[in-house]
Amino acid sequence: MANYFIKDSIKGKIKIGNFNLNKKNDLMYLTIPTFEKFNNLFHIFTTRIPNDFDLGINTETPLKKIYNNYEKLAKIFNLNLNDFVLSDQIHEDNILIIDESYKSNNFLFDRKVKNSDALITNKKNIILVTLYADCTPIYFFDPKNNVIGLAHSGWKGTIKKIAEKTIKKMKDVYNSNPEDILVALGPSIGPNSFEVREDVKLLFERTFPKNIHIIKKKNNEKYLINIWKAIEYTLINSGIKKENILISDIDTYSNTDLFFSYRKEGKTGRMAAIMALIDK
Numbered sequence: 001m002a003n004y005f006i007k008d009s010i011k012g013k014i015k016i017g018n019f020n021l022n023k024k025n026d027l028m029y030l031t032i033p034t035f036e037k038f039n040n041l042f043h044i045f046t047t048r049i050p051n052d053f054d055l056g057i058n059t060e061t062p063l064k065k066i067y068n069n070y071e072k073l074a075k076i077f078n079l080n081l082n083d084f085v086l087s088d089q090i091h092e093d094n095i096l097i098i099d100e101s102y103k104s105n106n107f108l109f110d111r112k113v114k115n116s117d118a119l120i121t122n123k124k125n126i127i128l129v130t131l132y133a134d135c136t137p138i139y140f141f142d143p144k145n146n147v148i149g150l151a152h153s154g155w156k157g158t159i160k161k162i163a164e165k166t167i168k169k170m171k172d173v174y175n176s177n178p179e180d181i182l183v184a185l186g187p188s189i190g191p192n193s194f195e196v197r198e199d200v201k202l203l204f205e206r207t208f209p210k211n212i213h214i215i216k217k218k219n220n221e222k223y224l225i226n227i228w229k230a231i232e233y234t235l236i237n238s239g240i241k242k243e244n245i246l247i248s249d250i251d252t253y254s255n256t257d258l259f260f261s262y263r264k265e266g267k268t269g270r271m272a273a274i275m276a277l278i279d280k
Helices: 063-077 155-159 162-174 198-207 227-237
Strands: 005-008 013-016 019-024 027-031 041-046 084-086 095-097 118-121 127-132 136-142 147-153 182-185 215-217 223-225 245-247 271-277
Touching: 027 063, 041 063, 041 136, 095 162, 118 127, 118 162, 127 136, 127 147, 136 162, 136 227, 136 271, 147 155, 147 162, 147 271, 155 162, 155 198, 155 227, 162 227, 182 227, 198 215, 198 223, 227 245
Parallel strands: 084 127, 095 118, 182 245
Antiparallel strands: 005 013, 013 019, 019 027, 027 041, 041 271, 118 147, 127 271, 136 147, 136 182, 215 223
């Protein structure tokens, strides 16, 4: 882990990859430098610290403990649990527009989002949550129209181009201009860790035929896939400016002291990407 930590001597912040590492009470979490200047935007990416801080809804951890972890998170950041809206991820490309009707008096045990890997809203005080243990969290923010989005992009979602479809939905529903949208890719399995066989490699070749930087041969049976580059290609092809894309450059598989990794650990917990428009 030590090779990832960089002290920014000018701003006095600790960086891991291209994100900022923070600690509040005993909770360690990440923030996105390009998003931090917006006072009306709350965003974090959680880690497994403290004590394997699991926020998953389909893990081995009892739901009561998961609920307690959300309670702790809400208390630390002064958030209302009734404002949380959790995704119900199925590795597809379904995108939901979230409003107050998706809130619940019991956000964890009575979840109203069904079969969706991406959530979008322009409503204040709706806290979007998507869950991860190697798949890529994609954060979207349109500061001109005050629209936010989170997309869960595993390798299947990447092939289905969920990032592109999320941008299209933001355009269609909120009149967002892709050139205004800021995007960040959070911690996920990295290009030197994501091994696949021929069948999955062929799917990426068909989806990204012109992008030679996505696939690298490892040996006669295995290939390495750069999910980050694949998503970046999709974003740029959707009209997002390259300078408006920030890739965390943090590999969950290689850093299980700080992150859960399903590929490395099998049964494990989940981190959360959390985002909300808040009152200034």
